[in-house]
Amino acid sequence: MAEYKVSVTTGGMQHAGTLDNIFIVLFGSEGQSERARLDNSGIDFKSGTASQILVKSVSSLGKLLLLKVEKDSFLHLLDDSWYCSKVEVMTPEGEEIAFPCYRWISSGEEIQLRGGKALKVFEEEHPLLIDHLSLQQQCINAECFSNDVLFEFFCRWAVVDKKLPRRIHFTDISELPAELNVELMFKGLAGSCKEWKSIEDLEKVFRSRKTSMSEYVSKHWKEDDFFGYQFLNATNPNVIKRCRKLPPNFPVTEEMVKPCLPNGFTLKEEMEKGNIFLCDQRIMEGIPTRVKDGNPLHMTAGLCLFYMNPEGKLMPLAIQLNQKASAENPVFLPTDPEKDWLLAKLFFKSADLVECEVVHHLLITHFLSEVFAVATLRCFPTIHPLYKLLIPHFRFTLHINIMGREALLGPDGALLFYRVRDSFGLEGLLELMGRALSEVTYSSLCLPENITARGLESIPNFYYRDDALKLWNIIESFVRSVVKDYYPSDDAVCKDTELQEWICEIFTQVPASFHTVEEVVKFVTMVIFTASVQHAAVNNGQFDFHSWIPNGSLQLQKPPPTSKGQSRMNSLLEAFPNIGDTVKFAAMFWMLSDTYTDMVPLGEYPEERFSEPHLKQMIKDFQAELSYLSEEISLRNSKLPVPYAYLNPKQVENSVAV
């Protein structure tokens, strides 16, 4: 008789426990154990607790291969799902093996777990394990979209009414959080169709709901250097490029910019020196927009030229609001009447915000992470080292995207998420994403290459670049240590058919494969960087920078100005969305920038998936590096008038989860 000491841990989240019966069977190279029932004698498996049980078999099972967990309904009336964190087994030979689970199990379900060291497919020797793999892959789709997983996700929305039934259908809940939030934040203003009468009215509304940054923005929004600053250190650091030659459709002359350059400096020379930068919104040209109150909304597709002045400030020099140069498309200048220049900046910034949300936030972080997540779920078994490494970086990504899509593609976009649809309608949104996707390359997603391609290696005070590059390097060295441990040679990479399938699944158009360990390191670094750092950069500052509508509105109700000298403060107010829409946008940004109590910061792995001690040590080293960087960034920020904290590792989430 052989006895196995088994300990089963229930997850710590709400409602993780169950009253149902749980059975365990162990499979080894020499046979299988009895079907042992976990004794819960009337009490449920409570959240966060471990239960012990002895599992017997006639003789030793040899090498432990699989562990089967079955869950039987206790009361057949309800499906009482259970969140199992892990199962630990002590063999009669004295070996301790952890079987990570970390998933919901519904009534009547039966799942198989693998324990011990991470393995690749060509290392599997036992036929039982090969069978297990194909079974696991069939289950994947059902698993990611089950209501239980969604429920866990919804628990993070604090505003959700506590009385909501435990088992919620996705469609019932999709409208809830956002609408509640608007009401909570801006009582009585939600739904108002009135126009704004003055900037002071706007200030009043936002006085109660602000962050120190959003307050700073509301005070400085008119200033040119702050306008420039935002192209480096706000939510869209992705678009500005060094400009060596003016585009032919942007006829900026020496005469025009002379007053803004120091005495004796010329545009031509400054361009040669590398001090001139350009932001070109060509991608927005001709995107179909939405009809509002009978008139189609207008979308700016402008050009803005910047100058890095000797004090290290990035100043806007000239703005044109349409792509084709013409008499009705003047080049606006800082020396124009104040209101003209303000209006030009407003329209340019608004298009920048829309581009940022649709392209850089939704497409490049949310949807790309989803592609990586689905490929990971489909191609790797849970025992695979890259599954263990990557899956924490996809927490909640499918869920937030399902909700987002519902909002985007649903009949009325009832939900506030990605209200960008307000500016375009569906057709325009899809068109813009399509155009952007055709321009995404692997290299553009790798930060060091991206920065070089845009000529931004040396521009001063570019905190996004400084912090993000350090994070890229820290992530890369962690990934390298893990990947090299499992793939000691290029040959191991070539032999791993699951790894090759994974990369093919991601690039369906271009047939792709990995040949070397370094290729895997770089790609995996890019995946983790995109899901964590890049998302934080475009996501976390949304409320700070965009709740103050004058500083970038998702929607403007008027066409861009076609001449100078006609604008007054009123032109600005008329262009703003109405009061109801303004507060809706602000509430959305608040919600998307909020930190949730169950947020998992970069590098934290509360689910223990790796059991080898040296792997655990690699994770600790990674965390230590992040922690040093966090201190360094805090120290720097304490000395800055405008801190840049979005990429402080403590504030970067492990995955795209909001």
Ligand SMILES: *[C@@H]1O[C@H](CO)[C@@H](O)[C@H](O)[C@H]1NC(C)=O
């Ligand atoms: C905010 O937006 C306004 C209008 O576009 C612009 O003039 C101002 O410079 C911006 N401020 C910042 C803070 O960008």
Ligand SMILES: *[C@@H]1O[C@H](CO)[C@@H](O)[C@H](O)[C@H]1NC(C)=O
């Ligand atoms: C840099 O990255 C941004 C965001 O991922 C992307 O939109 C842009 O096209 C990239 N630019 C280059 C030149 O790689």
Ligand SMILES: CC(=O)N[C@H]1CO[C@H](CO)[C@@H](O)[C@@H]1O
């Ligand atoms: C170029 C630019 O605008 N950089 C700014 C980034 O933020 C710092 C700190 O607020 C400013 O001093 C820089 O001017």
Ligand SMILES: [Fe+2]
């Ligand atoms: Fe997001």
